[in-house]
Amino acid sequence: LLLAGMMIIANITAKTGVFQWIAVEAVRRAEGRPYALLVLTSVVTAVLSAFLDNVTTVVLLAPVTFFIAQRLGTSPVPFLISQVIASNIGGTATLIGDPPNIIIGSQLGKDFNDFLLNTGPAATVAFVVYLLFARWLFRADLRAAVSALEPEDIRRLVEEERRIADPRLMRISAVVMGLTIVGFLLSRPLGLQGATIALTGAVVLMIVAREDVHEILKTVEWPTLFFFLGLFIVVGGVVKTGIIADLARGVLAFSGGRTDVAALAVLWMSGVISAIVDNIPYTVTMVPLVQELGRTVNVEPLIWALSLGANLGGNATVVGASANVVVASMSEARGHPISFVSYLRYGVPATLATMIVSTIDIWLRYERVPRPGDATPRARGRSGRRNGRSDRFATVSQGRDV
Numbered sequence: 001l002l003l004a005g006m007m008i009i010a011n012i013t014a015k016t017g018v019f020q021w022i023a024v025e026a027v028r029r030a031e032g033r034p035y036a037l038l039v040l041t042s043v044v045t046a047v048l049s050a051f052l053d054n055v056t057t058v059v060l061l062a063p064v065t066f067f068i069a070q071r072l073g074t075s076p077v078p079f080l081i082s083q084v085i086a087s088n089i090g091g092t093a094t095l096i097g098d099p100p101n102i103i104i105g106s107q108l109g110k111d112f113n114d115f116l117l118n119t120g121p122a123a124t125v126a127f128v129v130y131l132l133f134a135r136w137l138f139r140a141d142l143r144a145a146v147s148a149l150e151p152e153d154i155r156r157l158v159e160e161e162r163r164i165a166d167p168r169l170m171r172i173s174a175v176v177m178g179l180t181i182v183g184f185l186l187s188r189p190l191g192l193q194g195a196t197i198a199l200t201g202a203v204v205l206m207i208v209a210r211e212d213v214h215e216i217l218k219t220v221e222w223p224t225l226f227f228f229l230g231l232f233i234v235v236g237g238v239v240k241t242g243i244i245a246d247l248a249r250g251v252l253a254f255s256g257g258r259t260d261v262a263a264l265a266v267l268w269m270s271g272v273i274s275a276i277v278d279n280i281p282y283t284v285t286m287v288p289l290v291q292e293l294g295r296t297v298n299v300e301p302l303i304w305a306l307s308l309g310a311n312l313g314g315n316a317t318v319v320g321a322s323a324n325v326v327v328a329s330m331s332e333a334r335g336h337p338i339s340f341v342s343y344l345r346y347g348v349p350a351t352l353a354t355m356i357v358s359t360i361d362i363w364l365r366y367e368r369v370p371r372p373g374d375a376t377p378r379a380r381g382r383s384g385r386r387n388g389r390s391d392r393f394a395t396v397s398q399g400r401d402v
Helices: 001-012 018-030 032-051 054-074 079-093 099-108 112-118 120-139 140-148 151-161 167-185 194-208 213-219 223-241 243-254 257-276 279-293 298-313 322-334 340-365
Strands: none
Touching: 001 018, 001 054, 001 167, 001 194, 001 213, 018 032, 018 054, 018 167, 018 257, 032 079, 032 140, 054 079, 054 322, 079 140, 079 194, 079 298, 079 322, 079 340, 099 112, 099 279, 099 298, 112 120, 112 140, 112 167, 112 298, 120 140, 120 298, 120 340, 167 194, 243 257, 243 298, 257 279, 257 298, 257 340, 279 298, 298 340, 322 340
């Protein structure tokens, strides 16, 4: 329900042309410099992905990238790959940015502020590191693009495309989107669930904007939502078999019962597996494992390790995240195929760089669990309260938003 509500808000807002306007404005500010254009389009993608799901973001921005590349006579592939990577990093920062976060939040009782304070800083630092790394990563592509970006072509493109299709709807959408984000930030004191806030925003926007409800509902990705429901049912069956409990015991044996080691194990296991399996079904499968581990060690670092690993690990390959697959399909349809191997050249180095940032974040935030007889340790979360480091965890809130 949370995802459905945000899809409706995003689809109505997209009709205003504001996302295309933002992308063209980025082209104008780049002033023909390929690296600046890569950075600005990536920043736009990351910021939008923090407040829209990343699939919606790339679907909205990829056509603009194709159009810009065609008009400027350069290949769209490096810009598309950078946007995909940026969307997955940016989406890591918030509850509503990536489907894995929506799943984690709904099943483990975490709200918008929890993600903003715990994964937001790591995602921000990881994104800055990626942008610095991108100059080297895309160096050959950027050199090839230098001769293609002519100032006159850029000026003409900006003049023709820098417009808002529906200013009235844009203003309404901006107000509703802003109020929805405020609702997420105040969800805990208001006692409201994320799904309630998102659906309320969607209904208000449809009424105020006088949109055709049937037409808007057609734009919702119902197959994706039913796919989630099916996954929850399947994983519920897997939990009943005891396989998840066996896996949890294996992780605990590897970590020696230490929370920090268990968190790093979850982080890198998530990063590696999400590179070869779409991170959505992986996350659905891992949530019960984290809950099982939470019976023995502090669950907080495990939750954030799962989020960071699943989202950032999805950048490694073209099949690692839904946004990757969608953009690759769109690019191939327009005559610019992105092969599995060619994507690896960019995805693996970018993933390693951001995973290292996440490793440092987890390690610094959660000090080592002491051996028996040592003093009580100090683990610092970013939720405004101290997170205990005892090896017992009482209760994990169960899903409320799905």
